[in-house]
Amino acid sequence: MxxxxxxxxxxxxxxxxxxxxxxxxxxxxxxxxxxxxxxxxxxxxxxxxxxxxxxxxxxxxxxxxxxxxxxxxxxxxxxxxxxxxxxxxxxxxxxxxxxxxxxxxxxxxxxxxxxxxxxxxxxxxxxxxxxxxxxxEFQSVIDDPNVQSYTVTPGDNLSIIAKKVSTTVQVLEELNPAKKKMIHPKDVLKYKHASIQRVxxxxxxxxxxxxxxxxxxxxxxxxxxxxxxxxxxxxxxxxxxxxxx
Amino acid sequence: MKRILILFLALAATAQVSSRDQLYAALLEAKVLNPDRQLVHLSHTCTLDIDGGKYLVVDLQEIVKSETSPHGVNRIILLDSQWKPVQKIEYTNHRPLFCLENRLYVYGDLAIDNLAPEGNVLTFSKQGRVIKLSHIEANAYPVPITRDRKSPPQ
CATH class of the missing domain: 1.10.530 (Lysozyme)
Structure with missing residues (x-):
């Protein structure tokens, strides 16, 4: 230059x-x-x-x-x-x-x-x-570090649950690795409050x-x-x- | 048969840029061009094939007169077959190079809306509404040498 x-x-x-x-x-x-x-x-x-x-x-x-x-x-x-x-x-x-x-x-x-x-x-x-x-990037960000639990009901999937309890699919998958592919009614899932945020x-x-x-x-x-x-x-x-x- | 021929000709015409004046008029009508800026470059780079539809890639460079140094507003505009803007992608020096099917190759890595990842290959889907960025080495551009090609990039 x-x-x-x-x-x-x-x-x-x-x-x-x-x-x-x-x-x-x-x-x-x-x-x-x-x-x-x-x-x-x-x-x-x-x-x-x-x-x-x-x-x-x-x-x-x-x-x-x-x-x-x-x-x-x-x-x-x-x-x-x-x-x-x-x-x-x-x-x-x-x-x-x-x-x-x-x-x-x-x-x-x-x-x-x-x-x-x-x-x-x-x-x-x-x-x-x-x-x-x-x-x-848009990423899943933990809003509250306390672990909560949710009991699956008929018709649920991870996306629906994430919306219901104010978390993200990523958090649900990370805290419940055995439930990534399939969930059933009465399964108890762990989650933390989280949201998708620009970071x-x-x-x-x-x-x-x-x-x-x-x-x-x-x-x-x-x-x-x-x-x-x-x-x-x-x-x-x-x-x-x-x-x- | 006549109807089919007319339809074919009409479809073929929608992807053609018959005149830069028409392109200018379309961009003005769509309020892509800003009356407070100076248009310094307007060209039809190539045509993408996205989900079976033809989309024009337009390279647009405008400047904003300033006290001592003009600011640039450079954009890649994607127009649908009706010449309506589907995407307006801002760039600084990543000018659009060529199209291949639903992929647009640009000079250098750009980020859309400042979001990672950056890339020099823009892959369009969903009628141009979704763009995925990836990177390719410039030496690996998937185009033939000029001797081996019969027409310019579409």
Whole structure:
């Protein structure tokens, strides 16, 4: 990946951030959010702590900095008319419900607010990146570890019983291996309360290339190169970040 | 006999893409195309045979103009014989390559709705409503070399 494809005009725009501390205005918002996700998913399979500066780079790339109208509105450009990201969060699609806090899930319902509040736009954008970076599956999840019992009645099968007692066929099969193929009336089956839930099973690596693919959706062929360019610029920064505007 | 011939011709016509204008109109009518986006690519990749029916695979790429970097909305659209959308499968760079019977081969492994497993072979059933993903090595694509084939992928 090379930066030669990037236009001088675009580079001039983001280069301004090196000398202008107002470009750091959302550092606290980004750090707070990414730290919370790193804590939340630290034990999630395949997850490695993410560097918050990657998201700072996304904000610079997406907004074009404090000179743009996006900076004080859609700083991460989620919710732009025609974009699919905000709708995914609002409908809790693609497993986003596993990513967002309940508070954020409620806040993103207000499209106008996501468009006008740059901090909320950034939090929504970060949530969408995390949503797009995880892989999930529907699995049988134990809701209550206590073992219960159920006496089979005529007409029952494992699927019917699972619905009757709020468990899953998988749990019934695991706790009653001898009854997997055939059950009879008056058989007593063990079960635990369980349900089928969407569960995160893996994470993609948070590289500039993958994040570009997953967040930008293949719209800008230079997106990953732009992230690399901005991340290189950050090495030149040496200043105290101001508070959020 | 005449009725049978007419029916045959009608059925054959439903799976044909006679014009990209018609395809564009059908996707607009079905609200697959979003008026806030810029359509930058539209093509009929191939035709699947699912449960005896013909289904068009359409490769659609739209972009959303943004402050500095356009966002992409790339999708594989499956249309039934009446050109009604049956599936809209989002992808980033996994463009559809070719069809073989009820299987669509794409470039690289994609996940549908962010659900595992990922795969580069999409096997369709139940009139296109059910998709099973699996993976095949690119070197094992089940297509003949060009010298040995008489027509492009259907």
């Amino acid at each position: 090379h930066a030669m494809a990037l236009t001088q005009g675009w580079k001039d725009t983001v280069d301004r951030g090196v000398a202008d501390a107002t470009w750091d205005a959302y550092d606290t918002t980004i750090q707070t959010e990414v730290t919370a996700y790193n804590l939340k998913f630290q034990k999630s399979p395949g997850y490695s702590a993410v560097d918050w500066k990657l998201f700072k780079a996304i904000v610079w790339v997406e907004s074009g900095g404090p000179g743009s109208s996006a900076w004080t509105g859609r700083a991460m450009q989620i919710g732009v008319p025609g974009d699919t990201g905000l709708g995914v969060l609002q409908r809790a699609d693609e497993g986003s419900v596993l990513i967002m806090s309940k508070q954020l899930a409620a806040e993103v319902k207000n499209s106008a607010q996501v468009g006008n509040d740059p901090a909320l736009n950034i939090r929504a954008g970060i949530a969408y990146v995390f949503t797009r970076m995880c892989l999930s 995160i099973t893996d994470w993609r690596d948070f590289t500039t290339t993958t994040v570009a693919d997953r967040y930008n959706g293949g719209g800008d062929p230079d997106y990953a190169a732009k992230l690399v360019y901005v991340l290189d610029l950050f090495k030149k920064l040496n200043r105290q970040a101001p508070k959020n505007p």
